[in-house]
Amino acid sequence: MSLPAGPGRFAMLAWPIALALVLLSAAAVAAHPFHTSLGEVEWNGKTRHLEVSLRVDAGDFERALRRMTRRALVLEQLKSLDELA
Incomplete structure (x- = not known):
């Protein structure tokens, strides 16, 4: 699958990366004592x-x-x- 050129390509790559970062940071917060x-x-x-x-x-x-x-x-x-x- 090839990604389209232009700003849409960045958005298609950014969302999965942003989602992964949010999920990883949520796991770290859950493990931290309050x-x-x-x-x-x-x-x-x-x-x-x-x-x-x-x-x-x-x-x-x-x-x-x-x-x-x-x-x-x-x-x-x-x-x-x-x-x-």
Whole structure:
């Protein structure tokens, strides 16, 4: 089968390639774990400080701490943050 010359030829080649890329990227997204966090940055004119807050899912935070400390831990069971040191 020969493809027609001109702009139609590009369109005929582009659609299958675009479809393959979409399908491959969808598979990669489905395999990626879902994490949520919310960051907020605010300028405090009174104190002239930049205030930053970050909200992270507790489960995600525990997993990250376990990886960093290489210890099994549960945030609800900690008596103080000194136990993480």
